[in-house]
Amino acid sequence: MKNLVFVENGIAVTDSLTVAQVFNKEHKHVIRDIEIQLEKLTEAGEKEWGVSNFGLTQYQHPQNKQWYPKYNLTEDAFAIVAMSYVTPEAMKMKVKFLDEFKRLREQLRAVQTPKTQLEILQVSIQQLVEQERRLTAVENRVEQTEKKQDQITEILSLNPTGWRKKVNGLINKIAQSVGGYGAYQDIRNESYQRLEERARCDLSTRLTNKQRKMALEGVAKSKIDKVSRMDVIAEDARLTEIYLAIVKEMAIEYQVDTSNMALKG
Structure with a gap:
């Protein structure tokens, strides 16, 4: 078996082939596990972190000489993927991997140790700059997460008072997030379709019945023509109640920015 951990571009990494061999898994299953984690990272707003720690590359199969995808994994990436491997034997293998990461990391650090005071100063400055960059990135992620949570809380707290205006505002925001004004009608239709499916109703039929009733009551045609599915709802x-819940769900799904929206009251 080749080394569990190796150096790639000056960084200690392992790869999906090694993980598959050590944990006695098919390589395609390890690739699947990795891609599931990448999807979760993207959903969590950490796509950049995933790209930095999971390096998609290729290897040539020794028998058919064909090229296939594989991933190089940093120590952090390996820890995320191997987190679900929990058998006693798998736990032993994870410890071996982590020991190898530590050993190789220390070896690289020793090789890269500066020899002069100037080099020490330069490295110290670089480390401080990198530390500040990482801290700023973490603070930005925390701020964005808190902002999203606040917006979700605000959306969920939306009450029925003045609900039509608020619903229209959210649908406008959703449309802007997916393609601008041209997407408005598609989003509106999607919301109606979800309502019909969940409430098991036919809004078009209800609208037609309402318009007929208004006609029989002698209501002017110009007024009848203005009646919409929102009036039916x-x-x-x-x-x-159901429609309000559906629009809230859609606003959260589409990660609507509720800044400058009056959702309360």
Whole structure:
């Protein structure tokens, strides 16, 4: 077996082939595990971190000479992927991997140790700059996470008072996030479709029935023509409650920025 950990571009890494061999897994299953974690990182807003720690590359199969994908993994990336491997034997292998990472990391540090005071000063400055960069990045991520959480809380707290105006505002925001004004009608139709599926109703039929009733009551045609599916929803407290919940869900799914929106009151 080749070394568990090796140096790639001056960094201690392992790869998906080694992980598959050591943990007695098919390589395609390890690739699947890695890509699942990359998807989760993207969903968490950590796509850049995933790209930095999971390096997609290729290897040539020794038998058919074909090229196939593999991943190089930093120590942190390995820890994330191996987190779900929990058998006693797997735990032993994880300890071996981490020991190897530590050994090689210390070996690299020893090789890179500066020999002069100037080099020491330069390295110290670089480390401080890098530390500041990482701290700023963490603070930015925390700030963004807190902002998203605040917005989710604000959306969830949206109450039925003045619900039509608030719903219209959220749908406008969703449309802007996915393509601008041209996407408005698609988002609106999606919200109606979700309502019909969840409430098991037909808004078009209800709208037609309402317009016929208004006609029989002698309401002017110009007024009848202005009646919309929103008016139908507003007539039914159950539909209003469900529709409000659906638009909230959509706003959270599409990660709507509720800044400058009056959702309260």
